Amino acid sequence: MAEDHAVKFFGVTGSPFVCRVKIALELKGVEYKFFEEDLKNKSELLLKYNPVHKKVPVLVHNEKPIAESLVILEYIDETWKSGYPILPAEPYDRALARFWSKFIDDKVIPSVWKAAWTLGDQKEREKGIEESYEALQILENELKDKKFFGGDKFGFVDIAAVFVAFWVPIVQEVVGLKLLSGEKFPKLDNWIQEFTNLPVVKESLPPKEPLVAFFKARLQSLAAAK
């Protein structure tokens, strides 16, 4: 399709929010041009396309920009309808998918981040750990006996949860925490295997080593500032 060539995608390779969009684009077979941003020196284009938040990811389709990863996922699903369905078809299932994705953004990611990066504040750290366990336990329960959050087929919530599948294991190793483990969360552990083994996901994940190095540097700079 000619319109596919009109897709620009601004991001940074190491971001879980950017990775969501990448998975969705790959899944739909949309052709796009990726622009790697330097977040310390943001491009004029990024500031032009996302003046409100000045953040990635941003998808630009026919010169029209869209920001916020979950908003972009919905846009991709509605625009390239004939591809793999990202959201389920029924209104109630769609509502659940939106609810759980919002839960990941509002509860899971902030609590893991709080546990990981509050080196100087033991109380905050412990609170973060406790909240991470709680949030991950709720996700664990939600998986029930399903293969993916969406059921037999992966979709919106699984893609939103790529942070849990790929970033949490790396971050917890770097900072020396054990938030997520197969003993504590066997269903999530199984889901991580299933999800990260999907070819489209495997190909969309960033390389692990630079991410480890990035988080190690972050840890050192935080430790130095303590």
Place this chain on the structure above:
Amino acid sequence: MAEDHAVKFFGVTGSPFVCRVKIALELKGVEYKFFEEDLKNKSELLLKYNPVHKKVPVLVHNEKPIAESLVILEYIDETWKSGYPILPAEPYDRALARFWSKFIDDKVIPSVWKAAWTLGDQKEREKGIEESYEALQILENELKDKKFFGGDKFGFVDIAAVFVAFWVPIVQEVVGLKLLSGEKFPKLDNWIQEFTNLPVVKESLPPKEPLVAFFKARLQSLAAAK
């Protein structure tokens, strides 16, 4: 429709998030039974229907519960399709509507709340005031020369912004701040008039006096705790 009688709606009258859902239900002409919750003594039903957040609003349709006000609005729009359209039809317009509603939840409401209720912390309060101005200015700019956020017809973003139209004027009066004024934000001011004069909105807003009393009591209890 028989299914309409199967709608239960759990909320508290004074909540802007609950008010969003009420406007949407009224707009679509959905029959429902409203359950007023006591947030200090939540009902068994609320805890059953929203075990994750234990918050209102919750919509229960044919015994299936949905939480999170914006998720509920999308569900209502997708389920009662033949009524007034809440979201626009085109994917790009839908993406913008979702983006701005999220902006209201993530930026506008928290900054106004921070300005209003941080009595004991002058620095936080000033930061809240500054952030409120910034967020409201962005909304003001987004209105451009449109009557409503959605254009000539009101919709998703306008409903999401009911907090700005009704709650901000009340809260700022109670706490003695001037965040929103016709001089500073003439377009928002005009929008407030247009929006709150819509019959469906006017009928869905809570009575003003109990809300003023509620916020005055909150202010006094915060002042006492200072």
